[in-house]
Amino acid sequence: MEFLVASAIGVLTAVGLYLVLRFRSFPVILGISMLSYAVNVFLFATGRLAVDMPPVLSEGVTAYTDPLPQALVLTAIVISFGMTAVVVLLALGAYLSARTDAVDIGLDDQEADT
Structure with a gap:
């Protein structure tokens, strides 16, 4: 079970990082969401x-x-949902x-447009 959870965290992190490094805004938003799911x-x-254990200690529970x-x-x-809506x-x-x-950070494209 631990291997499955660790693999899921690794896959979510890898997919999130891959999508964050894209040059479009929508995949970046999805990547941030995947990273928040991994966290x-x-x-x-x-x-x-733990399976079939109560979250609060009560009478007779060990x-x-x-x-x-x-x-x-x-x-x-809740916080990630709100931040995703804002983004x-x-x-x-x-x-x-x-x-x-497109997420362009270079000045060459801006200079070519003017």
């Missing part, structure tokens, strides 16, 4: 994967899971003003 799975896995990573992941999901709106505004979604 969420990593945070969730830090609480040790073992329990740590609820803190679950709370951190839920908070991170999508920024990218949409940039696309509507420039009529392209």
